[in-house]
Amino acid sequence: MxxxxxxxxxxxxxxxxxxxRRSPEHPAxxxxxxxxxxxxxxxxxxxxxxxxxxxxxxxxxxxxxxxxxxxxxxxxxxxxxxxxxxxxxxxxxxxxxxxxxxxxxxxxxxxxxxxxxxxxxxxxxxxxxxxxxxxxxxxxxxxxxxxxxxxxxxxxxxxxxxxxxxxxxxxxxxxxxxxxxxxxxxxxxxxxxxxxxxxxxxxxxxxxxxxxxxxxxxxxxxESSAEISSLIKLQRLAERIAEVHRSSEPKGDLQMEALNAEVNIQMFQHEVQEWRKSIATSVRNLPFIGMAERYLGCAIYSHELGFLRRPYRDHLRSMTSNPPVNPAHLESCLQAAKTFCEYLLSLPETSYLDFTAIQWSMVVHAILVLSRLTFVMAANLGWDSDTTRSNVPLVMYLDALCYRFQHLSLTPSDTAETPQNPDVLYVFGMILRSCKKSYERRVAKIAPGFLIVDDANVIDMAARGHCPMLDPALNPLFDISDSTYGGSYxxxxxxxxxxxxxxxxxxxxxxxxxxxxxxxxxxx
Known part of the structure; x- marks a missing residue:
């Protein structure tokens, strides 16, 4: 690199x-x-x-x-x-x-x-x-x-x-x-x-x-029509995947639900395959097209498994009494999320500087899906914390991304004090570090039978997520006063x-x- x-x-x-730059003694x-x-x-x-x-x-x-x-x-x-x-x-x-x-x-x-x-x-x-x-x-x-x-x-x-x-x-x-x-x-x-x-x-x-x-x-x-057409087709497919699951209602018949889930997955995977056949390899190899394609593979399973539903805790409660209709979909979702993350890490790190808000949202969603998938798989397969770490390499992915953001950021990271004017890469790196800290703490609590819901709707804390936006340590990064900028106000x-x-x-x-x-x- x-x-x-x-x-x-x-x-x-x-x-x-x-x-x-500003020194803490003499704020400039x-x-x-x-x-x-x-x-x-x-x-x-x-x-x-x-x-x-x-x-x-x-x-x-x-x-x-x-x-x-x-x-x-x-x-x-x-x-x-x-x-x-x-x-x-x-x-x-x-x-x-x-x-x-x-x-x-x-x-x-x-x-x-x-x-x-x-x-x-x-x-x-x-x-x-x-x-x-x-x-x-x-x-x-x-x-x-x-x-x-x-x-x-x-x-x-x-x-x-x-x-x-x-x-x-x-x-x-x-x-x-x-x-x-x-x-x-x-x-x-x-x-x-x-x-x-x-x-x-x-x-x-x-x-x-x-x-x-x-x-x-x-x-x-x-000359750019192929890229535009590809992005529109992939986005339309992502929209349809979400619409199918947004409009679906539990049928109470586990056999019928399993059949519907399999039909949906096979249908959308077939459409992705048809898209691949219609697109030149040179277009598919473009980073932003490659990301969209691999994210779609992850979205097919993550929507089917409910990892993107809101409120997620309500869905998690239902999953404890009604596990996924096809446990193999958990492994398929894990492999799809790994494929996305490994493709992301295979890109030249300078390409991150050009990402749009949509590409960054794919990164966020992939991390979210991997985090939620971790605890559902651990509960369904009886993993302990060590087995979980070896099967779901989310910590490795977060470490690699944080290292790259630190390398690319122009904001110094070798001081103990919070910088007054951090750039976007520095801030996002700190957000991912907060996610990693919370994730590691929760994974350490994993043991067979850890995911339990009682009648009072209390979920074991190991399965409950932590939003980095609620991390008080990050507040200084989000609350930069406008008076900092030359008396701009x-x-x-x-x-x-x-x-x-x-x-x-x-x-x-x-x-x-x-x-x-x-x-x-x-x-x-």
Whole structure:
């Protein structure tokens, strides 16, 4: 494994993007800073490395910051925000600017354009949900994007040219048809909406339609169409798997339930096999496609076994009196989860830097499934703690991931004190360490007959999970004060307080938007 940036000259020079440090004796304020055109070009170059993981928004190869400032300024702002994620102070500043422009241009002024949709999609695709799920605004943004696609008419086969009175058609239509960029954006909106809804078990904001197949077919001449088609097909299959089990009700007939379970598994596995036959090997070998394929193999069994049901404890209680109808499915689920984790660890560690929120959610779900599977298998097979450790290598997987995150993170980890401005990889590594600590403590309690439920609904503590979001040791990582960032919520010297306006009390950042649409655009 190579250190970050050792072998890839296209990556941004990290020495130029350094996180500010604070000593506990003299807490420093991290000043907001201006983003130069040169720095913006570096961030754009960094985003080009990330972009293949979300092929629904494509930046032309010859595009520059000045050219994008003129044609797609909001998309450019989202790109700069997303690409600055490894530099927490800059990301905080850009994130605020993105939200400010989004609220002003889209919500207040009601502007509707493909540029707005693409910008929101990029922002949501790399939203750092895995590092702070308590602060989850991704649904709000993707629902806004879904609403905009409807306003733009992207849910129709052809554009209604009479309905574009207050809508920008730049990049949206070509002749009497939607552009390829518009079709990709519509498919991307479905992909994100569906994946996020499944992950948090919420109703989807955009349902699958045959029109999406038509859009996929019309993009076949595009070099990235195979990746888009693959992601859409796999996501649709994941959606159907969840729908089947969401709508199923216990029948009371164990033989019939076993038959239904086997039919469902065989049906979905057959569809995955058909998908494999229809996809070129070069596409299947792409990391984000490989992850989606292997995660789907895990999802087929984990949904059937109820590991993703909510509330899970209610399902666990039912499993103690009614064990899985086919115990072989437990072993199959374990092998599928191992396959996913081992594929994840086989990827170059620098590829983790490009993961989208959807790929990180797959990692989280795989860890969750392995954890829950551990205690159900131990109870059903009469394992003790040592046998459990040897059969379910979750601790090894967590150790390997934590080591890689520590290696990739720009936040120092060799101090006893909690860093004031940790990056996303550092935070996620700490979350996994909390999971590992809880998991090891619970595995140590495993003994034959440990999983017991009494009439008072009390489950043995070895089987009860621990959410790292409830770990008080992690609170400092999630509760970083905005005053840390250059007095970002303080008045600048040029701001004049006014009781009649709340605008004076908003953060006074360097106006990146004004520079983008002004001097940068003039460079083009």
């Amino acid at each position: 190579h250190a970050f940036g050792d072998t890839d000259p296209t990556r941004v020079d990290e020495s130029r993007i350094c996180s500010a 304020i991290i000043e907001h800073r201006k983003v130069t055109l040169e720095q913006a070009e570096e961030l754009l170059s960094s985003f080009r490395r990330m972009a293949p993981h979300f092929p629904f928004v494509q930046v032309p190869g010859d595009a520059t910051v000045p050219s994008l400032s003129r044609t797609s300024p909001f998309l450019l702002l989202a790109i700069l925000t997303t690409a600055s994620i490894r530099d927490p102070p800059l990301y905080h500043q850009m994130d605020f600017e993105f939200k400010r422009i989004l609220s002003t241009k889209v919500i207040v002024e009601g502007r509707k354009s493909l540029d707005s949709v693409q910008g929101i999609l990029v922002y949501v695709a790399w939203y750092p949900l895995h590092a702070n799920p308590k602060n989850n605004q991704a649904f709000m943004y993707i629902n806004l994007a879904t609403s905009l696609t409807s306003d733009l008419g992207l849910d129709l086969e052809l554009p209604n040219l009479n309905s574009f009175g207050n809508i920008s058609t730049q990049g949206l239509i070509e002749g009497a048809s939607f552009t390829d960029a518009a079709k990709r954006a519509y498919l991307g909106c479905y992909y994100l909406s569906s994946a996020l809804s499944l992950g948090f078990q919420k109703p989807p904001g955009l349902r699958y339609r045959n029109l999406m197949d038509g859009h996929g077919q019309s993009l076949l001449q595009d 303080e008045l600048s010297e040029s701001a004049t307080p006014s009781t009649s306006s709340t605008a004076a009390f908003l953060p006074q950042y360097h106006d990146v938007w004004a520079v983008m649409t002004g001097s940068w655009a003039e460079e083009f």
